[in-house]
Amino acid sequence: MRICPIFACERRDSAAFDKPTGPGHTHRPMKTVTLLLISNIFLTFAWYGHLKYRSSPLWLAIFASWGIAFIEYCFQVPANRIGSYQFSGAQLKTIQEVITLVVFSVFSVVYLKEQLRWNYLVGFALIVAAVFVIFKKW
Numbered sequence: 245m246r247i248c249p250i251f252a253c254e255r256r257d258s259a260a261f262d263k264p265t266g267p268g269h270t271h272r273p274m275k276t277v278t279l280l281l282i283s284n285i286f287l288t289f290a291w292y293g294h295l296k297y298r299s300s301p302l303w304l305a306i307f308a309s310w311g312i313a314f315i316e317y318c319f320q321v322p323a324n325r326i327g328s329y330q331f332s333g334a335q336l337k338t339i340q341e342v343i344t345l346v347v348f349s350v351f352s353v354v355y356l357k358e359q360l361r362w363n364y365l366v367g368f369a370l371i372v373a374a375v376f377v378i379f380k381k382w
Contacts, residue, residue: 280340284344290312293312294308345371
C-alpha cells in the first residue's frame with residue numbers, strides 16, 4: 245500500500261477498493277465532491293467573473309483569470325486523484341459537470357444577475373438523466 249501525499253489517502257488497487265475496508269472509506273466520495281465543488285466555484289469566477297467588468301483591459305482579465313484558475317487546479321487535481329480510487333474517469337467527469345451546472349446556475353443568477361430560464365432547466369434535467377445512465381450498473 246502506498247500513501248498519496250495529498251490528503252493522506254491510501255492507494256489501493258481498484259478491486260480491493262470496491263469493498264468497504266475500514267474507517268474513511270465512505271468519506272472519500274464526499275471529499276471528492278467537496279473538492280470539486282470548491283474547484284468549480286473558483287473555475288466559474290475564473291471563466292466568467294470578468295464579464296461583470298467589461299471595461300477593464302482584456303490583458304488584466306486574462307491574468308486575473310489565470311491566477312484564479314491556478315487556485316482552482318489546487319482543488320481539482322486532488323479531487324480527481326482521490327476520486328479515481330472510487331470512480332471511473334467518465335463518472336468523475338459527470339460529477340464535475342453536474343457540479344459545474346449547479347455552481348454556474350447560482351453564479352449567473354446571484355453574481356451576473358441573469359435570469360434562469362425554463363429551457364436551461366430542461367437542458368440541465370437532461371444532463372441529470374445522463375448521470376443516471378452513466379452511474380447505473382448495467
